[in-house]
Amino acid sequence: MPALIPRVLLTLAACKLVAAAPSLTDILSNHANLTQLNNLLMNQSSDFLKSLQGQTDITFLAPNDHAFLGIPDTDVLAPAFQNKDYAGDITNILKYHVLPGQHPSSSLSRNGSFQFLPTLLTDGNWSDVTGGQRIGAVLQGDDPPLMVFTSGLSTRSAVTEQDVDFEGGIIQIIDNFAIPPMPFVYTVDQYNLAFEAQGMLSFLGAVYSIPPINATTASLPRYLNETRDLTLFVPSNLALEYVSGTLETLSPAALNDILSYHILGPNTGGPIYSSDFINQTQLPTLQGSNITLTFTSNSYFVNSARVIAADILIKNGVMHVLDNVLSPNHTGIRGLNATTYTQAPVLPTTFPAGQALNSSAAPYTTFVPDFYVSVSSISDVVVQTETTAGGGGGQSTAFATASSTGKHKKSAAGSLCHGAEGSGWLGANMGVAVVVTVAGGVFLL
Numbered sequence: 001m002p003a004l005i006p007r008v009l010l011t012l013a014a015c016k017l018v019a020a021a022p023s024l025t026d027i028l029s030n031h032a033n034l035t036q037l038n039n040l041l042m043n044q045s046s047d048f049l050k051s052l053q054g055q056t057d058i059t060f061l062a063p064n065d066h067a068f069l070g071i072p073d074t075d076v077l078a079p080a081f082q083n084k085d086y087a088g089d090i091t092n093i094l095k096y097h098v099l100p101g102q103h104p105s106s107s108l109s110r111n112g113s114f115q116f117l118p119t120l121l122t123d124g125n126w127s128d129v130t131g132g133q134r135i136g137a138v139l140q141g142d143d144p145p146l147m148v149f150t151s152g153l154s155t156r157s158a159v160t161e162q163d164v165d166f167e168g169g170i171i172q173i174i175d176n177f178a179i180p181p182m183p184f185v186y187t188v189d190q191y192n193l194a195f196e197a198q199g200m201l202s203f204l205g206a207v208y209s210i211p212p213i214n215a216t217t218a219s220l221p222r223y224l225n226e227t228r229d230l231t232l233f234v235p236s237n238l239a240l241e242y243v244s245g246t247l248e249t250l251s252p253a254a255l256n257d258i259l260s261y262h263i264l265g266p267n268t269g270g271p272i273y274s275s276d277f278i279n280q281t282q283l284p285t286l287q288g289s290n291i292t293l294t295f296t297s298n299s300y301f302v303n304s305a306r307v308i309a310a311d312i313l314i315k316n317g318v319m320h321v322l323d324n325v326l327s328p329n330h331t332g333i334r335g336l337n338a339t340t341y342t343q344a345p346v347l348p349t350t351f352p353a354g355q356a357l358n359s360s361a362a363p364y365t366t367f368v369p370d371f372y373v374s375v376s377s378i379s380d381v382v383v384q385t386e387t388t389a390g391g392g393g394g395q396s397t398a399f400a401t402a403s404s405t406g407k408h409k410k411s412a413a414g415s416l417c418h419g420a421e422g423s424g425w426l427g428a429n430m431g432v433a434v435v436v437t438v439a440g441g442v443f444l445l
């Protein structure tokens with residue numbers, strides 16, 4: 001300790017006594033809950049760490065040790081870590097955790113509305129969303145409100161420690177990795193299993209049941225897979241089951257019209273997240289006719305179908321689940337009723353009276369493709385994981401390397417001055433006692 005003091009004083013002199021926000025490495029190497037992230041960034045992903053160190057105005061969602069424990073249980077992350085693809089997949093997963101600009105908890109509204117914030121994930125194998133793949137952010141509850149991020153497959157990452165200042169911006173420490181939004185087919189398949197009441201396999205099967213109209217027109221599957229900034233309103237399995245008798249009498253061209261009336265056309269100015277919904281707006285569909293958004297009964301409706309699940313993020317945009325099938329022949333807002341959530345289907349129902357709806361009996365599911373969309377190496381691996389599903393033990397073993405713990409010391413010299421290059425944050429903290437962490441100890445300046 002006596003040897004350290006003169007060095008600290010020297011360093012402070014060189015800094016002209018300007019208080020410093022800690023560097024990213026200061027925080028990583030000293031935080032008891034960030035040991036795994038510190039290992040990863042110091043060792044395998046040091047290039048990514050360097051790229052962060054050059055940033056001056058970012059929000060970094062830092063997965064804590066609990067988040068690393070959860071990796072073996074995730075389809076998307078586990079293969080990336082098993083493959084040790086640090087330069088590729090893992091870098092892209094980490095980029096999804098970096099947001100341009102500073103997003104403290106105070107920047108989110110307390111009314112429970114989501115924001116969809118751009119991230120640094122722009123690699124074409126991972127994102128077809130203009131401006132960087134989005135992540136949802138919201139405050140939940142009060143006193144104090146919990147900051148929550150939502151990502152692909154409706155994954156929830158709660159912030160365990162909010163608004164940690166560092167020289168490059170703000171760190172939000174999260175208890176779960178965010179999952180980059182995955183392709184449409186894969187997401188529908190996964191979502192169907194996890195949230196059966198809002199299952200969408202029936203719509204997926206219907207899309208795959210229609211042959212391409214002609215050689216020059218992209219088939220719906222291709223459109224959904226390849227269109228950038230896509231917005232999809234997907235009727236639930238139950239919604240399709242309810243009118244299945246009518247749908248099955250339609251020609252392929254009429255069914256194509258119905259389905260493409262649930263898909264917004266290109267040039268809508270980016271995916272339309274729930275935060276972009278505006279009462280009484282019309283949006284153009286791929287089919288050609290408009291749909292109308294209406295806010296009533298505390299819900300958004302598309303024509304007269306209620307949005308029962310919003311903002312399921314996919315690689316190339318966003319999906320919202322509806323409780324009724326839409327038709328371009330019924331564009332009106334039919335029977336909206338402020339006292340009930342459920343509106344009458346616009347297509348004739350042929351469902352026998354008294355028979356209970358059963359999502360498992362929804363139509364078209366035999367057309368669901370038995371392959372997963374493969375747009376990046378990680379999706380290829382997911383296929384392998386799926387086909388060998390059944391034993392999670394192997395994954396845990398394979399992952400042991402990445403989850404081994406380690407304790408690290410940072411060098412005190414040098415890092416103390418980094419914050420002097422920062423701007424606004426320093427001014428705001430002038431005159432206040434500033435805590436600087438040095439080689440495991442704490443100095444009050």
Ligand SMILES: *[C@@H]1O[C@H](CO)[C@@H](O)[C@H](O)[C@H]1NC(C)=O
Pocket residue numbers: 038039042043405406407408
């Ligand atoms: C990096 O790897 C080395 C060797 O495997 C290990 O001793 C160390 O704890 C790891 N973590 C850091 C932050 O250096």
Ligand SMILES: *[C@@H]1O[C@H](CO)[C@@H](O)[C@H](O)[C@H]1NC(C)=O
Pocket residue numbers: 109110111112113
């Ligand atoms: C919630 O607050 C945000 C930001 O103040 C605002 O844009 C949004 O319209 C509000 N939403 C509701 C439902 O009041």
Ligand SMILES: *[C@@H]1O[C@H](CO)[C@@H](O)[C@H](O)[C@H]1NC(C)=O
Pocket residue numbers: 033064065066160161175
């Ligand atoms: C560490 O992480 C755990 C699990 O996410 C959380 O419960 C705990 O509050 C965290 N501790 C600190 C000091 O942030």
Ligand SMILES: *[C@@H]1O[C@H](CO)[C@@H](O)[C@H](O)[C@H]1NC(C)=O
Pocket residue numbers: 213214215216217
């Ligand atoms: C293909 O179908 C589209 C949409 O119905 C139509 O506009 C186009 O003229 C058709 N092309 C050919 C070559 O038939």
Ligand SMILES: *[C@@H]1O[C@H](CO)[C@@H](O)[C@H](O)[C@H]1NC(C)=O
Pocket residue numbers: 254255257258327328329
């Ligand atoms: C809409 O109505 C027209 C005229 O009755 C009919 O030809 C067409 O098939 C209908 N389209 C759908 C999707 O029901």
Ligand SMILES: *[C@@H]1O[C@H](CO)[C@@H](O)[C@H](O)[C@H]1NC(C)=O
Pocket residue numbers: 282283284289290
């Ligand atoms: C569709 O909506 C746009 C506004 O988004 C409007 O200009 C257009 O007239 C609408 N088309 C029809 C047929 O109502």
Ligand SMILES: *[C@@H]1O[C@H](CO)[C@@H](O)[C@H](O)[C@H]1NC(C)=O
Pocket residue numbers: 279280294295296
């Ligand atoms: C939305 O528009 C409908 C139809 O004009 C209206 O009845 C309703 O009050 C509006 N909702 C809000 C929240 O303004």
Ligand SMILES: *[C@@H]1O[C@H](CO)[C@@H](O)[C@H](O)[C@H]1NC(C)=O
Pocket residue numbers: 335337338339340
């Ligand atoms: C709205 O729903 C309530 C409850 O189901 C029903 O009593 C009422 O008649 C409905 N009103 C309209 C206009 O459909």
Ligand SMILES: *[C@@H]1O[C@H](CO)[C@@H](O)[C@H](O)[C@H]1NC(C)=O
Pocket residue numbers: 356358359360361
């Ligand atoms: C729904 O259908 C599935 C498959 O046909 C059947 O196994 C299940 O018991 C049914 N559920 C209900 C609630 O009827």
Ligand SMILES: *[C@@H]1O[C@H](CO)[C@@H](O)[C@H](O)[C@H]1NC(C)=O
Pocket residue numbers: 185221222225226372373374375
């Ligand atoms: C989606 O597009 C990618 C890239 O073009 C292609 O590799 C993949 O096979 C397509 N998948 C489907 C289901 O069309």
Ligand SMILES: *[C@@H]1O[C@H](CO)[C@@H](O)[C@H](O)[C@H]1NC(C)=O
Pocket residue numbers: 123124125375376377
């Ligand atoms: C996207 O994936 C393909 C196939 O795995 C690979 O060859 C290509 O380099 C990747 N592109 C980028 C930008 O990483």
